[in-house]
Amino acid sequence: xxxxxxxxxxxxxxxxxxxxxxxxxxxxxxxxxxxxxxxxxxxxxxxxxxxxxxxxxxxxxxxxxxxxxxxxxxxxxxxxxxxxxxxxxxxxxxxxxxxxxxxxxxxxxxxxxxxxxxxxxxxxxxxxxxxxxxxxxxxxxxxxxxxxxxxxxxxxxxxxxxxxxxxxxxxxxxxxxxxxxxxxxxxxxxxxxx
Amino acid sequence: xxxxxxxxxxxxxxxxxxxxxxxxxxxxxxxxxxxxxxxxxxxxxxxxxxxxxxxxxxxxxxxxxxxxxxxxxxxxxxxxxxxxxxxxxxxxxxxxxxxxxxxxxxxxxxxxxxxxxxxxxxxxxxxxxxxxxxxxxxxxxxxxxxxxxxxxxxxxxxxxxxxxxxxxxxxxxxxxxxxxxxxxxxxxxxxxxx
DNA sequence: ACCTTCACATACCCAAGGTATGTGAACGCG
DNA sequence: CGCGTTCACATACCTTGGGTATGTGAAGGT
Numbered sequence: 001x002x003x004x005x006x007x008x009x010x011x012x013x014x015x016x017x018x019x020x021x022x023x024x025x026x027x028x029x030x031x032x033x034x035x036x037x038x039x040x041x042x043x044x045x046x047x048x049x050x051x052x053x054x055x056x057x058x059x060x061x062x063x064x065x066x067x068x069x070x071x072x073x074x075x076x077x078x079x080x081x082x083x084x085x086x087x088x089x090x091x092x093x094x095x096x097x098x099x100x101x102x103x104x105x106x107x108x109x110x111x112x113x114x115x116x117x118x119x120x121x122x123x124x125x126x127x128x129x130x131x132x133x134x135x136x137x138x139x140x141x142x143x144x145x146x147x148x149x150x151x152x153x154x155x156x157x158x159x160x161x162x163x164x165x166x167x168x169x170x171x172x173x174x175x176x177x178x179x180x181x182x183x184x185x186x187x188x189x190x191x192x193x194x
Numbered sequence: 195x196x197x198x199x200x201x202x203x204x205x206x207x208x209x210x211x212x213x214x215x216x217x218x219x220x221x222x223x224x225x226x227x228x229x230x231x232x233x234x235x236x237x238x239x240x241x242x243x244x245x246x247x248x249x250x251x252x253x254x255x256x257x258x259x260x261x262x263x264x265x266x267x268x269x270x271x272x273x274x275x276x277x278x279x280x281x282x283x284x285x286x287x288x289x290x291x292x293x294x295x296x297x298x299x300x301x302x303x304x305x306x307x308x309x310x311x312x313x314x315x316x317x318x319x320x321x322x323x324x325x326x327x328x329x330x331x332x333x334x335x336x337x338x339x340x341x342x343x344x345x346x347x348x349x350x351x352x353x354x355x356x357x358x359x360x361x362x363x364x365x366x367x368x369x370x371x372x373x374x375x376x377x378x379x380x381x382x383x384x385x386x387x388x
Numbered sequence: 389a390c391c392t393t394c395a396c397a398t399a400c401c402c403a404a405g406g407t408a409t410g411t412g413a414a415c416g417c418g
Numbered sequence: 419c420g421c422g423t424t425c426a427c428a429t430a431c432c433t434t435g436g437g438t439a440t441g442t443g444a445a446g447g448t
Contacts, residue, residue: 004445008395028307032435044437046396054436104311113222113307117298117360152370152377155361156354163353164346166311176346183346190384198414202426226404238406240427248405 012050014040020061024102028058028110055114062111062120065102066127072097074131083142087135088188091161092181094128098165099172108162129158145191153191160184206244208234214255218296222252222304249308256305256314259296260321266291268325277336281329282382285355286375288322292359293366302356323352339385347385354378 018040022031033054037047051057077090097103112120133154139145164180212234216225227248231241245251271284291297306314327348333339358374 002445004393004395007445011395027310033437034435042395043397045398048437049395109311110307113304116221117303121360146380148380149373149377152358152374153380156358156374156377156381159357160350160354162357164350166315166353167349179343180346180350183343183350186340186342186347187350187381187384190381190386192384196414198424198426201414205426227406228404236426237428239429242406243426 011040011042011046015042015047015050015057016060016064019057020065020102020106023058023061023110024105027105028114033057058106058110058114059119062106062115063123063127065106066123069094069097069103069107070127070131073128077131077135083139084144084192087139088181088185090131090135091157091184092177094161095165095168095177095180095184098168101169104166104169108166124158129154132158143193145188146193160187205234205236205240209236209241209244209251210254210258213251214259214296214300217252217255217304218299221299222308227251252300252304252308253313256300256309257317257321259300260317263288263291263297263301264321264325267322271325271329277333278338278386281333282375282379284325284329285351285378286371288355289359289362289371289374289378292362295363298360298363302360318352323348326352337387339382340387351382354381 015036018036019031022036022039031054033047034044036057037044047057051060073090073093076093077086080086080089098108107124111123115123133150136145136150136154136157140147140150161184164184168176168180209230212230213225216230216233225248227241228238230251231238241251245254267284267287270287271280274280274283292302301318305317309317327344330339330344330348330351334341334344355378358378362370362374
């Protein structure tokens, strides 16, 4: 509490957390930067000292949220041994994550518009899409799905799951999740080798 | 040029066209409303008289662009007789449309964030997704694909194609388009009845 | 003990969205 | 044709909010 580096980190984390709450609840545009700082008990100057701009704070929030999402999905996938089932478990975990308003609003809706699609793509690739590609590659090597160019399939699946996650946030019941997961498996069946 | 209703419509169309250009080129946030009006030769007051707000103009632009896209895709699909090939042709047309920066930036990137995802979803459904669902229903009735719940499949496919279209805008060569279309057909193959 | 660094606070600027009000030409009506 | 009304704009103004320049006092090194 007394050392400078501690204090700095504490303020930074508080701003990040408060920003994350507000960005998720109200959307990027409706959040006023000064209010975030005041809610934490510091002034705008402090927030600018840490993040440089409103978009800077948002970027940090997106990164944090993205990484958590990636970790969560990877954990769900790693909990299953069979390659194919592991893959399906990961997809399911991603779909379920869409119910989380922080992921929904921050990562899927606002981030592409605020950061620009190119930056968003880079961050998404580092946090999620990369894992997807690797998983698909693994399935190909294991002979579970047909070999071929991985990238376009990964992009299609990534988009499909992003969109589906947004829809599932509207109907957060297990039945909808199951139905969507089943439809997704139906599509993936096209790639499988019997 | 003299009657009032003519003049009104002319101004409205000019604002719409200029807005569309700028929103596509610079993104919603970077466009300044007053500049759009000035570029058309009227003042901000006129633009507010017509559209009520910056978001109002943007909404009108999105609607126009969405409808054009829907028409374009439907036309491509209708040009082919065989149900399955018609469906594939429609998907391909949609993917190719992603290369258009107006569609890309306005409809796919900015619209969800500016209008909110719910409103965006409604507009997208009216312009595109509805056609997709109907096409899938038709394929089911015709016995081309397996029967089942259409909605989740339509959502997955819609998201997949939206994302793929954004990627294809980065690599606007025919090879990438073909590769993506092939991957999409690979997924769709999971639904087909042999 | 002294000076430097740095995490903030304070005060200010200005771009841009939005609004309230004015105005003159087109339109309906007798 | 004269006259009041409507309405498509113009003008002037307000306000919010992101961003910046500068000050300050306490922590940290020497």
